[in-house]
Amino acid sequence: MPISTESAADIVRLFRTGLGRRPEPAALAHFAALLEDGATFHDIAHIIAGSPEFRQLHGDEDVCDARYVSFLYHNGLDRTPDPQGEAGLLAAPNRGDGLVIVAGSEEARSRTDLYALLYPEGAPPQDDMAYKAWLLRYDRLSPTEQLAIGRHIDRGMVSRPTFSLMLQVSNHRLDLLEETVASLEAQIYTDWTLIVVYPDNLRPGIRTHLKEIIRRVPGLVDVEVSSHQGVEGRWRSALAAAAGSFCAFLEPGDQLSRTALYEFAVAIVSRPDLVLLYCDEDRLGSDGQRCHPSFKTGWSRDLAYAGDVIGQLAVFSRARIMAVGGIRDEGGSFTRYDLLLRVTEDVPAACIHHLPRLLFHRGRAPGLPLMFPLVRATQQHPEMRDVVLRHFRERHPDLDLEDVYIGGNVWPRIVYPTNGTPLVSIIIPTRDKFRLLERCVSSLLTLTNYPNFEILIADNGSTTPEMLDLLRRLGRDPRLTVQRLAAPFNWSALNNRMARQAKGDMLLFLNDDTEILEEGWLTEMVSLAQQPGVGVVGARLSYPDGTLQHGGMVMTEHGPKHILRSATEDDPGYLGQLVLTRDLMAVTGACMLVPRPVFERMGGFDETFPLTCNDVDFCLRVRKEELRVVWTPHATLMHEDGGTRGRDGTARNLFNACVDVGRLLERWEKVMLNDPFLNANLEATDYALRLATPPRAPKPWRRRKGHYREAARVALS
Missing domain, CATH: 1.10.3130 (serine acetyltransferase, domain 1)
Incomplete structure (x- = not known):
């Protein structure tokens, strides 16, 4: 219990x-x-x-x-x-x-x-007992805060967005509708209407009860439809009655926090071009207590294709809904998901915004199905898969979905085509790592099925006989170029110099302590790098024992952190983060693919970062140019980690690494504190995701405090 x-x-x-x-x-x-x-x-x-x-x-x-x-x-x-x-x-x-x-x-x-x-x-977000204790500490609204919100609404908001919330009822459990209505009546922001759609075959007692609710509560609008009308037709009837600038879909039993619509309104006012805005959510258990939170990530189109990771509460621009043709007949139970894919197509990522605030609580009667399934990926819902495939046929006929089995579950993989086979230049810095380099190159040549690549080896002053012999042998292969570069080790400078000599349309930066594990890895990375707006592609890297070495990076006030390092092979991560292709702020330079025009536009790696942080700095500059950094779990390599330059264990190396991290934090301070792909309710170490103490998302009725700047400085001291 x-x-x-x-x-x-x-x-x-x-x-x-x-x-x-x-x-x-x-x-x-x-x-x-x-x-x-x-x-x-x-x-x-x-x-x-x-x-x-x-x-x-x-x-x-x-x-x-x-x-x-x-x-x-x-x-x-x-x-x-x-x-x-x-x-x-x-x-x-x-x-x-x-x-x-x-x-x-x-x-x-x-x-x-x-x-x-x-x-x-700390505790992971999946721990419901910890979550309830965390809510007691951080999810409170004082009378003083309520007054501050009221003042902001009355005096500080330059405009007042309006919301049309749409909901269908049937002959079951009107008490659930009352719970939803009560949460709306408690809203501090009052510019909303609730459109209640019901069939014409409601039982007399239910109809009478419903009419009483509608008469009692201002802002409720009832729409009667034929009982023969499908779910999509009912939503169309609701949309026809909607007058708000933004619309949302609800089901009986759903509850909004008191500040939900206010916080949505503030976000809309500050971002007038929004077409979609969504928040975090949790569930209401049978005992009425909140549980099972979903702390979502920032917008990622690949994640959206994998399933309804947006969930609730999501509000759509009504103008955008109408512009894409409104609600269609094919959506069924996934009408909202079908609409989400169409509304977000061909719009900049800046027009889609995630509010990392717990503003929505799902509730339902035991035994009754959810009209909108919980936040999860496609594989658990064949109907949702059909929605994605239909969207692909209409808008992206060259894309496909396939099943991938991980940890005993089936997960969706978006299959992108390659546009030809552009030459990929694989650049490998090395020095006296005979065993590592031989294994790396051998696996590249024997396991990679991508047909068009060259290998450029940057030897940084090797001296051992076996290494020199290996370099001579490799230099005789027409697919390989060996360049001797005798200078103090500078990862950025080595890669920049080799990139200038490379002939490829794409540049793959690869550590010599890696090994290819499956043949399609490079095809997967190239296909992603060819997608519009993609600037960097990273791969899944595993330790020799199969546990995770690299699943992408998130930015924190203490610097970049790897995501769930040492996770087992069958661990999907939080909300599927280790098994789904997704956008991130940065990936490791141990295996990083960059289209040559992007690399040249960025001016290459910053050579003032000789040892560490060079890859992260490059990715953040790419993101600043509004290009995407994409990580895929479907290109997997083994990475010993530290083999290329050795472990940074000497006092000098540790000092230099700390200096580099400090410079990175200073250069990218705002980014470090506001990574959209690390939910503000979570904090990351290299090995864990925990509930954040405190949550980092500012409350819009409070002036943002400067303690994060100080926290970053303390981390460096």
Whole structure:
């Protein structure tokens, strides 16, 4: 049975106050079960006071002496006792009652940060107990904030976008409609209408109830349609009644946070060209508590083709809906997804925006299907797959979908064609890494099925006999060019020099400590690099044991971080991030494909970054030019990581790496703090995704604080 946050908070306060520590998971579950079975806070306090650990800590005498009182205050309230409070506790009949007085006080309750106490090292977003504790800490709206929002709406908004929310009801559970309506009535931003579509065969009692709701609540519009009309026709009828500048689809039981429409309105006012705006979401469990959050990523067209990763709440520009032909008959249960693909086609990415705020809560009755399935990828919904394939036939006849089996599940892969076979120049820096280079080149020549490539080896001063012999042998192969470059190691300079000599239309920068694992890797990367607007393509790299070395990078206040490094081969990552082709801010230069015109436009790699950060800096410059950086899991290589230049373990290398990271942070400070592909409710290390403390997304009614700038500086000190 799930532990309620109230029970967990009570138990944590009792343990912290009486024992000076947090409860272990088994103890938390045990005492929570007692509370669920009818035990009281007082009962649990006396059980703890009778435990061997408690007696060993405080002695066997069951009296509240000054030492015990001081302990309770120090651990429960983080202060010394005041005279009045101390006198009251000294008069308590026993230690259990004293524990109840302190741990149950309003002061102790207000000081209980359940998330920090239970999860001092952080927790992943999939942990529902952690998520509930995190919500207690960060998802609050004070009366002062409500007043600030009201003032902003009345005095600070230069325009007032209007919303038409559309919803279908049937002969089932009008109480769910009431829940949705109640959340709309609670909206601080009031420029909305709810269009309720219902069939003409509603049962009399349901019809009467519905009419009462509509009469009672301002802003509700009812539209009666034929019961023979399909789901798409009902949505068309709703859209015909919509007058708002933006439209959204709801289903009974869905709830919006009080600030949802206000925050959407603020985003629309600041981005007048938006055609689609979406936020994060969670679920409402049968107990009414929120669970299963979906912290989404910024817009990525490849992800959108893989499935409905946008989810709810999504608002569409009504003008854009009409411009693409409105709602069609073929969508079925995936009408909204079909519309999403058409609305976002041929529009700049800047016209699609993600609000990393938890503003939507899905709710439904047990046993009733969701009108709009949860955020997930295509493979779990054949009908959704049909929507994508139809969209491809109409707009991209050269694209296709195929199934990929990962971790026991089927995942969608977007198959892009190659436009011819442009020459790819594969550039490999090396020095005295005989075994690594021989393996790398051998696997390139024997396993790569892409027919048109050359290999350029930049030898940075090798001296060992076996390496020199290998370079001579490789130089006799017409597909290879060996260039001896005797200079201090500078990864950027080596690659720039070889790029100038390369003949290829595309440049692949490859470390010598890599090995090709499957034949289609280069075809996959070339096909992506040929897509309009793509500036860089990165690959999935794995360690020799098969675990993940590189799944793309995200930017943080502490610098670039690899995504879920050391994840197992069958781990799909959070919301499929390790199994779906997607946009990112940066990929590693250990295997990076760049169209030559893009490389030359960027001026190559920045040679002032000789060791590290050069690849990230290049990718960020590409992104600044509004070009895409794409990572694909369908080009997989082995990467030993560190083999090319050796591990950066010397004091000098570590110092130089820190200097480079510091310069990168200074140059790209705003980007580091605002990576759209790292949800602001999550924080990343190289090995984990955790709930962010605090969330980074600014609340629009607050002036943005400057502590992130300071945090970045502290990280470098």
